[in-house]
Amino acid sequence: MSKVRRLVLDVLKPHQPTMLTLADKLGDIEGIQGVDIALFEIDNKVENIKITLEGDDIDYQEVQEVIQDSGGSIHSIDKVSTGKELIEEAETPQDAGARWMR
Numbered sequence: 860m861s862k863v864r865r866l867v868l869d870v871l872k873p874h875q876p877t878m879l880t881l882a883d884k885l886g887d888i889e890g891i892q893g894v895d896i897a898l899f900e901i902d903n904k905v906e907n908i909k910i911t912l913e914g915d916d917i918d919y920q921e922v923q924e925v926i927q928d929s930g931g932s933i934h935s936i937d938k939v940s941t942g943k944e945l946i947e948e949a950e951t952p953q954d955a956g957a958r959w960m961r
Contacts, residue, residue: 865940872931
């Protein structure tokens with residue numbers, strides 16, 4: 860199996876622990892070199908966040924455990940990148956058309 864180098868997750872979590880604490884816990888996982896967490900929606904009890912992880916060999920099971928131990932749940936895996944190096948998504952004519960329609 861290829862090593863996961865980038866992982867983007869849609870996560871629902873309670874207000875505590877904070878995003879700072881969760882980012883620290885995820886960053887402590889071996890194989891993860893960078894963590895980015897963005898807040899998308901907040902209500903009385905929960906936060907909907909996007910977590911982007913980058914590294915040499917991200918262990919999804921370990922990531923899932925940290926999130927669950929923090930009271931969160933993974934809604935979806937929105938993006939995954941594997942291989943010897945990270946590449947960016949290529950833009951297609953369909954992408955340009957979708958932006959024009961917004």
